Amino acid sequence: MEGVVFWLILTLVKILVILAIVLGIGAYLTLLERKVAAHIQRRPGPMVVGWHGLLQPLADGLKLITKEDLFPRYGNRFLYNLALVMALVPAALVFAVVPFGPEFELFDVKVKPMLTDVNVGLLLVFAFGSMAVFAIALAGWASNSKYALIGSMRKAGIVVSYEVVITFAVMGPIILAGTLSTYEIVQKQIQQELWYVWLQPLAFVVYMFAMLAETGRVPFDVQEAEAELVTGFTVEYGGMKFGLFPLVEWYIEVLSLSAIAVVLFLGGWSPINIPFLGFVDPLFFLGPFSPFLWFVLKVSLLFLFVLWLHWTLPRYRIDQITETAWKVMLPITLVNIVLTAVFAPLVWE
Amino acid sequence: MIQWLVFLLFSSLAVVSALGVVLLSNPIYVILALLSVLVSVAGIFFVAGAELVGALQLIIYAVAVTVFYVFVLTAVPWEKALKKDSHYRVEGLLSFPLLLLLYAEMLLVFLVGVSVSPKGQFRELLKEFGNTEVVGGILFSKYFLAFELVSLVLLIGMIGAVIIGRKEAQTYDDRAS
Structure with missing residues:
Protein backbone atom coordinates (compact mmCIF):
# COMPACT_ATOMS: atom_id res chain seq x y z
CA MET A 1 0.00 0.00 0.00
CA GLU A 2 2.81 2.38 0.88
CA GLY A 3 4.40 1.75 -2.50
CA VAL A 4 1.19 2.71 -4.26
CA VAL A 5 0.80 5.94 -2.30
CA PHE A 6 4.43 6.86 -2.94
CA TRP A 7 4.01 6.11 -6.65
CA LEU A 8 0.86 8.26 -6.79
CA ILE A 9 2.62 11.20 -5.12
CA LEU A 10 5.64 10.85 -7.39
CA THR A 11 3.41 10.82 -10.50
CA LEU A 12 1.46 13.85 -9.28
CA VAL A 13 4.68 15.77 -8.68
CA LYS A 14 5.94 14.82 -12.13
CA ILE A 15 2.67 15.95 -13.75
CA LEU A 16 2.79 19.29 -11.95
CA VAL A 17 6.44 19.90 -12.82
CA ILE A 18 5.97 19.02 -16.50
CA LEU A 19 2.80 21.11 -16.84
CA ALA A 20 4.36 24.09 -15.08
CA ILE A 21 7.48 23.93 -17.25
CA VAL A 22 5.58 23.43 -20.51
CA LEU A 23 2.92 26.10 -19.98
CA GLY A 24 5.30 28.58 -18.35
CA ILE A 25 7.92 28.21 -21.06
CA GLY A 26 5.15 28.27 -23.66
CA ALA A 27 4.07 31.71 -22.46
CA TYR A 28 7.61 33.06 -22.39
CA LEU A 29 8.43 31.69 -25.83
CA THR A 30 6.07 34.37 -27.20
CA LEU A 31 8.56 36.98 -26.00
CA LEU A 32 11.47 35.02 -27.44
CA GLU A 33 9.71 34.76 -30.78
CA ARG A 34 8.99 38.50 -30.89
CA LYS A 35 12.58 39.31 -29.96
CA VAL A 36 14.07 36.95 -32.55
CA ALA A 37 11.67 38.17 -35.22
CA ALA A 38 12.50 41.76 -34.40
CA HIS A 39 16.26 41.22 -34.57
CA ILE A 40 15.93 39.36 -37.87
CA GLN A 41 14.17 42.47 -39.21
CA ARG A 42 16.66 44.84 -37.48
CA ARG A 43 14.17 46.20 -34.94
CA PRO A 44 14.58 46.14 -31.14
CA GLY A 45 11.23 44.40 -30.50
CA PRO A 46 9.31 44.87 -27.22
CA MET A 47 11.38 47.19 -25.00
CA VAL A 48 8.91 49.08 -22.79
CA VAL A 49 7.45 46.59 -20.29
CA GLY A 50 10.30 45.55 -18.01
CA TRP A 51 13.99 45.35 -18.90
CA HIS A 52 14.14 44.69 -22.67
CA GLY A 53 10.46 43.70 -22.56
CA LEU A 54 10.94 40.89 -20.05
CA LEU A 55 7.48 41.40 -18.54
CA GLN A 56 5.76 41.65 -21.91
CA PRO A 57 4.14 38.14 -21.77
CA LEU A 58 2.50 39.02 -18.43
CA ALA A 59 1.15 42.26 -19.87
CA ASP A 60 -0.12 40.42 -22.94
CA GLY A 61 -1.79 37.79 -20.78
CA LEU A 62 -3.45 40.44 -18.62
CA LYS A 63 -4.73 42.22 -21.70
CA LEU A 64 -6.07 39.04 -23.30
CA ILE A 65 -7.78 37.84 -20.12
CA THR A 66 -9.56 41.13 -19.42
CA LYS A 67 -10.88 41.50 -22.96
CA GLU A 68 -14.60 41.21 -23.67
CA ASP A 69 -15.68 37.64 -24.37
CA LEU A 70 -17.38 37.87 -27.75
CA PHE A 71 -19.41 34.98 -29.09
CA PRO A 72 -20.78 34.62 -32.63
CA ARG A 73 -24.57 34.64 -33.02
CA TYR A 74 -26.04 31.15 -33.76
CA GLY A 75 -22.73 29.54 -32.85
CA ASN A 76 -22.66 26.45 -30.68
CA ARG A 77 -21.33 27.57 -27.32
CA PHE A 78 -20.60 24.09 -25.97
CA LEU A 79 -18.54 23.01 -28.98
CA TYR A 80 -16.94 26.44 -29.23
CA ASN A 81 -15.50 26.03 -25.75
CA LEU A 82 -14.85 22.29 -26.13
CA ALA A 83 -12.57 23.01 -29.10
CA LEU A 84 -10.24 24.93 -26.75
CA VAL A 85 -9.97 21.98 -24.39
CA MET A 86 -9.42 19.54 -27.25
CA ALA A 87 -6.63 21.71 -28.60
CA LEU A 88 -4.75 22.09 -25.33
CA VAL A 89 -5.10 18.65 -23.71
CA PRO A 90 -3.65 16.34 -26.42
CA ALA A 91 -0.80 18.79 -27.07
CA ALA A 92 0.12 18.78 -23.38
CA LEU A 93 -0.35 14.99 -23.12
CA VAL A 94 2.48 14.39 -25.61
CA PHE A 95 4.94 15.45 -22.92
CA ALA A 96 3.91 12.39 -20.87
CA VAL A 97 6.27 10.21 -22.93
CA VAL A 98 9.13 12.66 -23.53
CA PRO A 99 12.24 11.55 -21.62
CA PHE A 100 14.07 14.63 -20.33
CA GLY A 101 17.16 12.81 -19.15
CA PRO A 102 18.61 9.53 -17.89
CA GLU A 103 17.35 7.68 -14.83
CA PHE A 104 18.78 9.08 -11.59
CA GLU A 105 18.64 8.21 -7.91
CA LEU A 106 17.04 10.57 -5.44
CA PHE A 107 16.99 9.53 -1.76
CA ASP A 108 17.61 5.87 -2.73
CA VAL A 109 14.71 5.88 -5.19
CA LYS A 110 15.20 5.46 -8.91
CA VAL A 111 13.39 8.20 -10.79
CA LYS A 112 12.97 8.39 -14.54
CA PRO A 113 12.56 12.03 -15.58
CA MET A 114 9.52 11.24 -17.70
CA LEU A 115 5.89 10.77 -16.75
CA THR A 116 5.44 7.24 -18.04
CA ASP A 117 7.72 4.90 -19.96
CA VAL A 118 5.08 3.04 -21.99
CA ASN A 119 6.59 0.60 -24.45
CA VAL A 120 4.47 2.10 -27.24
CA GLY A 121 5.34 5.72 -26.41
CA LEU A 122 5.90 6.84 -29.98
CA LEU A 123 2.52 5.55 -31.16
CA LEU A 124 0.92 7.59 -28.40
CA VAL A 125 2.81 10.70 -29.50
CA PHE A 126 1.37 10.47 -32.97
CA ALA A 127 -2.10 9.53 -31.76
CA PHE A 128 -2.21 12.65 -29.55
CA GLY A 129 -0.62 14.74 -32.28
CA SER A 130 -3.34 13.81 -34.73
CA MET A 131 -6.08 14.63 -32.24
CA ALA A 132 -5.37 18.30 -32.93
CA VAL A 133 -7.55 17.85 -36.02
CA PHE A 134 -10.66 17.51 -33.89
CA ALA A 135 -10.06 20.83 -32.19
CA ILE A 136 -9.51 22.55 -35.53
CA ALA A 137 -12.60 21.06 -37.18
CA LEU A 138 -14.79 21.76 -34.13
CA ALA A 139 -13.55 25.34 -33.81
CA GLY A 140 -14.36 25.97 -37.45
CA TRP A 141 -17.80 24.41 -37.29
CA ALA A 142 -18.96 25.80 -33.95
CA SER A 143 -18.09 29.38 -34.92
CA ASN A 144 -20.87 29.38 -37.52
CA SER A 145 -18.80 31.42 -39.93
CA LYS A 146 -17.76 30.65 -43.49
CA TYR A 147 -14.24 32.02 -43.03
CA ALA A 148 -13.66 29.95 -39.93
CA LEU A 149 -14.97 26.82 -41.66
CA ILE A 150 -12.80 27.29 -44.76
CA GLY A 151 -9.78 27.96 -42.57
CA SER A 152 -10.41 24.88 -40.48
CA MET A 153 -10.82 22.66 -43.55
CA ARG A 154 -7.54 23.92 -44.98
CA LYS A 155 -5.68 23.34 -41.77
CA ALA A 156 -7.28 19.94 -41.20
CA GLY A 157 -6.33 18.86 -44.72
CA ILE A 158 -2.71 19.77 -44.08
CA VAL A 159 -2.59 18.08 -40.69
CA VAL A 160 -4.09 14.86 -42.06
CA SER A 161 -1.62 14.72 -44.98
CA TYR A 162 1.44 15.42 -42.90
CA GLU A 163 0.40 13.12 -40.07
CA VAL A 164 0.76 10.24 -42.55
CA VAL A 165 4.15 11.53 -43.70
CA ILE A 166 5.51 12.03 -40.19
CA THR A 167 4.45 8.54 -39.12
CA PHE A 168 6.31 7.00 -42.06
CA ALA A 169 9.33 9.24 -41.51
CA VAL A 170 9.89 7.99 -37.95
CA MET A 171 9.82 4.35 -39.08
CA GLY A 172 13.53 4.55 -39.96
CA PRO A 173 14.75 5.31 -36.41
CA ILE A 174 12.24 2.77 -35.05
CA ILE A 175 13.69 0.03 -37.28
CA LEU A 176 17.23 0.96 -36.21
CA ALA A 177 16.33 1.00 -32.51
CA GLY A 178 13.92 -1.96 -32.61
CA THR A 179 11.58 -0.45 -30.03
CA LEU A 180 8.73 2.04 -29.74
CA SER A 181 9.59 3.29 -26.26
CA THR A 182 11.08 6.78 -26.33
CA TYR A 183 13.40 6.07 -23.39
CA GLU A 184 14.69 2.88 -25.00
CA ILE A 185 15.32 4.60 -28.33
CA VAL A 186 17.69 7.06 -26.66
CA GLN A 187 19.36 4.22 -24.75
CA LYS A 188 19.89 2.34 -28.02
CA GLN A 189 21.49 5.38 -29.64
CA ILE A 190 23.89 5.70 -26.71
CA GLN A 191 24.71 1.98 -26.88
CA GLN A 192 25.26 2.01 -30.64
CA GLU A 193 27.22 5.28 -30.29
CA LEU A 194 25.28 6.75 -33.15
CA TRP A 195 22.79 9.58 -33.51
CA TYR A 196 20.24 8.32 -35.98
CA VAL A 197 20.38 11.59 -37.92
CA TRP A 198 23.69 10.40 -39.42
CA LEU A 199 21.99 7.40 -40.99
CA GLN A 200 18.56 8.96 -41.51
CA PRO A 201 19.18 12.41 -42.99
CA LEU A 202 16.24 11.99 -45.38
CA ALA A 203 13.85 11.03 -42.62
CA PHE A 204 15.08 13.93 -40.50
CA VAL A 205 14.48 16.50 -43.25
CA VAL A 206 11.03 15.08 -43.97
CA TYR A 207 10.26 15.09 -40.24
CA MET A 208 11.21 18.76 -39.99
CA PHE A 209 8.98 19.62 -42.96
CA ALA A 210 6.06 17.73 -41.45
CA MET A 211 6.66 19.41 -38.09
CA LEU A 212 6.47 22.86 -39.70
CA ALA A 213 3.28 21.88 -41.52
CA GLU A 214 1.55 20.40 -38.50
CA THR A 215 2.29 23.32 -36.24
CA GLY A 216 1.27 25.84 -38.90
CA ARG A 217 4.68 27.47 -39.13
CA VAL A 218 6.03 29.24 -42.21
CA PRO A 219 6.35 28.12 -45.02
CA PHE A 220 3.18 26.10 -44.39
CA ASP A 221 1.09 28.64 -42.47
CA VAL A 222 -1.97 28.86 -44.73
CA GLN A 223 -4.27 28.50 -41.73
CA GLU A 224 -2.90 31.82 -40.54
CA ALA A 225 -2.82 33.52 -44.00
CA GLU A 226 -3.69 36.96 -42.59
CA ALA A 227 -4.27 38.47 -46.02
CA GLU A 228 -6.64 35.90 -47.50
CA LEU A 229 -8.34 34.01 -44.70
CA VAL A 230 -8.54 36.50 -41.81
CA THR A 231 -6.49 34.11 -39.60
CA GLY A 232 -8.49 31.02 -40.52
CA PHE A 233 -10.36 28.95 -37.97
CA THR A 234 -9.70 31.19 -34.99
CA VAL A 235 -11.42 34.20 -36.52
CA GLU A 236 -14.48 34.09 -34.23
CA TYR A 237 -12.47 33.64 -31.05
CA GLY A 238 -11.62 36.61 -28.88
CA GLY A 239 -9.44 37.45 -25.90
CA MET A 240 -7.59 34.63 -24.16
CA LYS A 241 -9.59 32.08 -26.14
CA PHE A 242 -7.99 33.46 -29.28
CA GLY A 243 -4.59 33.52 -27.63
CA LEU A 244 -4.79 29.86 -26.70
CA PHE A 245 -4.73 28.47 -30.24
CA PRO A 246 -1.43 30.06 -31.31
CA LEU A 247 -0.01 29.21 -27.88
CA VAL A 248 -0.84 25.54 -28.42
CA GLU A 249 0.12 25.36 -32.09
CA TRP A 250 3.13 27.61 -32.31
CA TYR A 251 4.75 26.92 -28.98
CA ILE A 252 3.55 23.79 -27.18
CA GLU A 253 3.33 21.63 -30.32
CA VAL A 254 6.60 22.92 -31.74
CA LEU A 255 8.24 22.18 -28.39
CA SER A 256 6.81 18.68 -28.16
CA LEU A 257 7.65 17.77 -31.76
CA SER A 258 11.18 19.23 -31.35
CA ALA A 259 11.62 17.13 -28.23
CA ILE A 260 10.49 14.01 -30.11
CA ALA A 261 12.85 14.91 -32.99
CA VAL A 262 15.71 15.20 -30.49
CA VAL A 263 14.78 11.83 -29.02
CA LEU A 264 14.53 10.10 -32.39
CA PHE A 265 17.32 11.67 -34.41
CA LEU A 266 19.67 13.60 -32.13
CA GLY A 267 20.27 11.11 -29.38
CA GLY A 268 18.09 12.60 -26.64
CA TRP A 269 20.24 13.61 -23.67
CA SER A 270 23.55 12.28 -25.06
CA PRO A 271 26.38 14.77 -25.76
CA ILE A 272 27.94 15.45 -29.17
CA ASN A 273 28.33 12.25 -31.16
CA ILE A 274 31.06 11.09 -33.53
CA PRO A 275 29.41 8.27 -35.50
CA PHE A 276 30.40 4.77 -34.31
CA LEU A 277 33.31 6.17 -32.26
CA GLY A 278 31.82 7.69 -29.17
CA PHE A 279 30.62 10.85 -27.47
CA VAL A 280 32.43 14.11 -26.72
CA ASP A 281 31.04 16.05 -23.77
CA PRO A 282 32.32 19.63 -23.44
CA LEU A 283 29.88 20.09 -20.52
CA PHE A 284 31.37 17.25 -18.41
CA PHE A 285 32.09 19.63 -15.51
CA LEU A 286 28.34 19.84 -14.78
CA GLY A 287 28.33 16.20 -13.71
CA PRO A 288 24.84 14.70 -13.42
CA PHE A 289 23.21 17.85 -14.81
CA SER A 290 24.95 17.73 -18.16
CA PRO A 291 22.48 15.28 -19.86
CA PHE A 292 19.53 17.51 -18.96
CA LEU A 293 21.34 20.56 -20.26
CA TRP A 294 22.16 18.77 -23.51
CA PHE A 295 18.51 17.88 -23.99
CA VAL A 296 17.39 21.47 -23.36
CA LEU A 297 20.13 22.79 -25.65
CA LYS A 298 19.13 20.55 -28.54
CA VAL A 299 15.43 21.32 -28.19
CA SER A 300 16.06 25.06 -28.06
CA LEU A 301 18.33 24.85 -31.11
CA LEU A 302 15.56 23.17 -33.09
CA PHE A 303 13.08 25.76 -31.82
CA LEU A 304 15.34 28.62 -32.89
CA PHE A 305 15.72 26.95 -36.29
CA VAL A 306 11.93 26.97 -36.67
CA LEU A 307 11.78 30.64 -35.66
CA TRP A 308 14.53 31.48 -38.13
CA LEU A 309 12.58 29.84 -40.97
CA HIS A 310 9.37 31.51 -39.85
CA TRP A 311 10.72 35.01 -40.18
CA THR A 312 12.70 34.59 -43.41
CA LEU A 313 10.65 32.44 -45.80
CA PRO A 314 7.52 33.24 -47.85
CA ARG A 315 4.41 31.04 -47.79
CA TYR A 316 3.39 28.12 -50.01
CA ARG A 317 -0.04 27.75 -51.59
CA ILE A 318 -2.41 25.16 -50.09
CA ASP A 319 -2.37 22.87 -53.15
CA GLN A 320 1.43 22.98 -53.26
CA ILE A 321 1.57 22.00 -49.60
CA THR A 322 -0.68 18.95 -49.85
CA GLU A 323 0.82 17.88 -53.18
CA THR A 324 4.31 17.96 -51.69
CA ALA A 325 3.08 15.78 -48.85
CA TRP A 326 1.58 13.04 -50.99
CA LYS A 327 3.74 13.14 -54.13
CA VAL A 328 7.20 13.97 -52.78
CA MET A 329 7.46 13.37 -49.04
CA LEU A 330 5.57 10.09 -48.84
CA PRO A 331 7.56 8.35 -51.64
CA ILE A 332 10.81 9.60 -50.08
CA THR A 333 9.88 8.14 -46.71
CA LEU A 334 8.90 4.81 -48.31
CA VAL A 335 12.26 4.58 -50.10
CA ASN A 336 13.94 5.49 -46.82
CA ILE A 337 12.16 2.68 -44.97
CA VAL A 338 13.29 0.09 -47.55
CA LEU A 339 16.89 1.35 -47.48
CA THR A 340 16.89 1.35 -43.68
CA ALA A 341 15.58 -2.20 -43.59
CA VAL A 342 18.49 -3.23 -45.86
CA PHE A 343 21.32 -1.76 -43.79
CA ALA A 344 19.71 -2.05 -40.35
CA PRO A 345 21.34 -5.46 -39.55
CA LEU A 346 24.76 -3.81 -39.89
CA VAL A 347 23.84 -1.24 -37.24
CA TRP A 348 22.40 -3.83 -34.86
CA GLU A 349 25.81 -5.50 -34.71
CA MET B 1 -7.83 -2.13 -6.43
CA LEU B 82 -30.86 19.90 -35.66
CA LYS B 83 -33.36 18.19 -37.96
CA LYS B 84 -35.04 15.20 -36.39
CA ASP B 85 -37.40 13.90 -39.08
CA SER B 86 -34.92 12.00 -41.21
CA HIS B 87 -35.14 8.65 -39.43
CA TYR B 88 -36.34 5.70 -41.49
CA ARG B 89 -38.89 4.24 -39.09
CA VAL B 90 -40.41 1.47 -41.27
CA GLU B 91 -37.05 0.30 -42.49
CA GLY B 92 -35.83 0.30 -38.92
CA LEU B 93 -38.70 -1.97 -37.87
CA LEU B 94 -38.08 -4.30 -40.80
CA SER B 95 -34.39 -4.65 -40.04
CA PHE B 96 -34.98 -5.38 -36.35
CA PRO B 97 -34.97 -9.23 -36.67
CA LEU B 98 -31.70 -9.05 -38.61
CA LEU B 99 -30.28 -6.86 -35.87
CA LEU B 100 -31.23 -9.47 -33.27
CA LEU B 101 -29.55 -12.13 -35.39
CA LEU B 102 -26.41 -10.02 -35.55
CA TYR B 103 -26.38 -9.61 -31.78
CA ALA B 104 -26.90 -13.36 -31.32
CA GLU B 105 -23.93 -14.00 -33.60
CA MET B 106 -21.77 -11.54 -31.72
CA LEU B 107 -22.70 -13.19 -28.44
CA LEU B 108 -21.91 -16.63 -29.88
CA VAL B 109 -18.54 -15.53 -31.21
CA PHE B 110 -17.75 -13.94 -27.88
CA LEU B 111 -18.61 -17.07 -25.88
CA VAL B 112 -16.74 -19.38 -28.25
CA GLY B 113 -13.81 -16.97 -28.22
CA VAL B 114 -13.68 -17.01 -24.42
CA SER B 115 -13.61 -20.82 -24.35
CA VAL B 116 -10.75 -21.16 -26.86
CA SER B 117 -8.68 -18.12 -25.89
CA PRO B 118 -5.21 -18.85 -24.47
CA LYS B 119 -5.52 -18.70 -20.70
CA GLY B 120 -2.40 -16.95 -19.55
CA GLN B 121 -0.11 -18.80 -21.95
CA PHE B 122 1.35 -15.58 -23.26
CA ARG B 123 1.87 -13.96 -19.90
CA GLU B 124 5.43 -15.24 -19.56
CA LEU B 125 6.22 -14.22 -23.13
CA LEU B 126 4.78 -10.76 -22.50
CA LYS B 127 6.97 -10.27 -19.45
CA GLU B 128 10.04 -11.27 -21.41
CA PHE B 129 9.54 -9.49 -24.72
CA GLY B 130 6.91 -6.79 -24.24
CA ASN B 131 3.68 -6.16 -26.06
CA THR B 132 4.77 -5.14 -29.53
CA GLU B 133 7.23 -7.98 -30.04
CA VAL B 134 4.76 -10.68 -28.97
CA VAL B 135 1.96 -9.35 -31.18
CA GLY B 136 4.36 -9.04 -34.12
CA GLY B 137 5.73 -12.51 -33.58
CA ILE B 138 2.31 -14.15 -33.49
CA LEU B 139 1.03 -12.07 -36.40
CA PHE B 140 3.94 -13.01 -38.65
CA SER B 141 4.00 -16.72 -37.76
CA LYS B 142 0.67 -18.22 -36.79
CA TYR B 143 -1.67 -15.77 -38.49
CA PHE B 144 0.56 -14.85 -41.43
CA LEU B 145 -1.88 -15.94 -44.14
CA ALA B 146 -4.82 -14.08 -42.57
CA PHE B 147 -2.63 -11.01 -42.13
CA GLU B 148 -1.62 -10.98 -45.81
CA LEU B 149 -5.21 -11.56 -46.94
CA VAL B 150 -6.42 -8.61 -44.86
CA SER B 151 -3.76 -6.37 -46.39
CA LEU B 152 -4.94 -7.50 -49.83
CA VAL B 153 -8.54 -6.60 -48.97
CA LEU B 154 -7.38 -3.17 -47.81
CA LEU B 155 -5.41 -2.69 -51.05
CA ILE B 156 -8.49 -3.53 -53.12
CA GLY B 157 -10.54 -1.08 -51.08
CA MET B 158 -7.94 1.65 -51.63
CA ILE B 159 -7.80 1.08 -55.39
CA GLY B 160 -11.60 1.13 -55.52
CA ALA B 161 -11.73 4.42 -53.64
CA VAL B 162 -9.18 5.96 -56.01
CA ILE B 163 -11.14 4.81 -59.08
CA ILE B 164 -14.45 6.11 -57.72
CA GLY B 165 -13.00 9.40 -56.50
CA ARG B 166 -10.96 10.19 -59.61
CA LYS B 167 -12.32 12.47 -62.32
CA GLU B 168 -10.36 12.07 -65.55
CA ALA B 169 -9.65 15.06 -67.77
CA GLN B 170 -11.38 17.50 -65.42
CA THR B 171 -8.52 19.27 -63.74
CA TYR B 172 -8.26 22.88 -62.76
CA ASP B 173 -5.63 23.60 -65.41
CA ASP B 174 -7.83 22.33 -68.25
CA ARG B 175 -10.74 24.60 -67.41
CA ALA B 176 -8.53 27.60 -66.88
CA SER B 177 -7.01 27.43 -70.33
Missing part, protein backbone atom coordinates in the same frame (compact mmCIF):
# COMPACT_ATOMS: atom_id res chain seq x y z
CA ILE B 2 -6.79 0.96 -8.38
CA GLN B 3 -6.95 -1.10 -11.55
CA TRP B 4 -10.57 -1.96 -10.75
CA LEU B 5 -11.50 1.66 -10.15
CA VAL B 6 -9.92 2.83 -13.38
CA PHE B 7 -11.56 -0.03 -15.28
CA LEU B 8 -14.92 0.93 -13.77
CA LEU B 9 -14.38 4.55 -14.77
CA PHE B 10 -13.51 3.75 -18.38
CA SER B 11 -16.16 1.08 -18.88
CA SER B 12 -18.97 3.21 -17.47
CA LEU B 13 -17.77 6.12 -19.60
CA ALA B 14 -17.82 3.84 -22.65
CA VAL B 15 -21.38 2.67 -21.91
CA VAL B 16 -22.70 6.18 -21.26
CA SER B 17 -21.08 7.54 -24.43
CA ALA B 18 -22.38 4.60 -26.45
CA LEU B 19 -25.88 5.54 -25.28
CA GLY B 20 -25.10 9.06 -26.42
CA VAL B 21 -24.18 7.79 -29.90
CA VAL B 22 -27.61 6.20 -30.22
CA LEU B 23 -29.77 8.82 -28.52
CA LEU B 24 -28.34 12.25 -29.38
CA SER B 25 -29.86 14.01 -32.37
CA ASN B 26 -27.15 16.52 -33.31
CA PRO B 27 -24.72 14.63 -35.59
CA ILE B 28 -21.67 16.50 -34.30
CA TYR B 29 -22.52 15.44 -30.73
CA VAL B 30 -22.90 11.88 -32.00
CA ILE B 31 -19.39 11.96 -33.46
CA LEU B 32 -18.02 13.33 -30.21
CA ALA B 33 -19.80 10.60 -28.25
CA LEU B 34 -18.32 8.02 -30.63
CA LEU B 35 -14.89 9.53 -30.05
CA SER B 36 -15.45 9.26 -26.31
CA VAL B 37 -16.44 5.56 -26.67
CA LEU B 38 -13.30 4.80 -28.68
CA VAL B 39 -10.99 6.64 -26.30
CA SER B 40 -12.49 4.92 -23.24
CA VAL B 41 -12.15 1.52 -24.92
CA ALA B 42 -8.48 2.39 -25.51
CA GLY B 43 -8.33 3.21 -21.79
CA ILE B 44 -9.72 -0.26 -20.96
CA PHE B 45 -7.01 -1.82 -23.14
CA PHE B 46 -4.36 0.13 -21.25
CA VAL B 47 -5.77 -1.00 -17.90
CA ALA B 48 -5.67 -4.60 -19.17
CA GLY B 49 -1.98 -4.19 -20.00
CA ALA B 50 -2.48 -4.41 -23.77
CA GLU B 51 -0.59 -1.21 -24.50
CA LEU B 52 -0.04 -1.87 -28.19
CA VAL B 53 -3.71 -2.57 -28.86
CA GLY B 54 -4.69 0.50 -26.84
CA ALA B 55 -2.34 2.77 -28.77
CA LEU B 56 -3.50 1.32 -32.09
CA GLN B 57 -7.10 1.80 -31.01
CA LEU B 58 -6.31 5.47 -30.38
CA ILE B 59 -4.36 6.06 -33.57
CA ILE B 60 -6.59 4.09 -35.97
CA TYR B 61 -10.11 4.38 -34.62
CA ALA B 62 -10.11 7.49 -32.47
CA VAL B 63 -8.08 9.52 -34.96
CA ALA B 64 -7.95 8.12 -38.49
CA VAL B 65 -11.53 6.84 -38.75
CA THR B 66 -13.35 9.47 -36.72
CA VAL B 67 -11.57 12.34 -38.47
CA PHE B 68 -13.32 11.46 -41.69
CA TYR B 69 -16.73 11.56 -40.04
CA VAL B 70 -15.82 15.00 -38.74
CA PHE B 71 -14.71 16.05 -42.21
CA VAL B 72 -18.07 15.06 -43.68
CA LEU B 73 -20.09 16.58 -40.88
CA THR B 74 -18.35 19.93 -40.81
CA ALA B 75 -19.91 20.39 -44.23
CA VAL B 76 -23.37 20.13 -42.63
CA PRO B 77 -24.93 23.56 -42.06
CA TRP B 78 -25.92 24.50 -38.56
CA GLU B 79 -29.71 24.42 -39.09
CA LYS B 80 -29.73 21.02 -40.77
CA ALA B 81 -27.80 19.50 -37.89
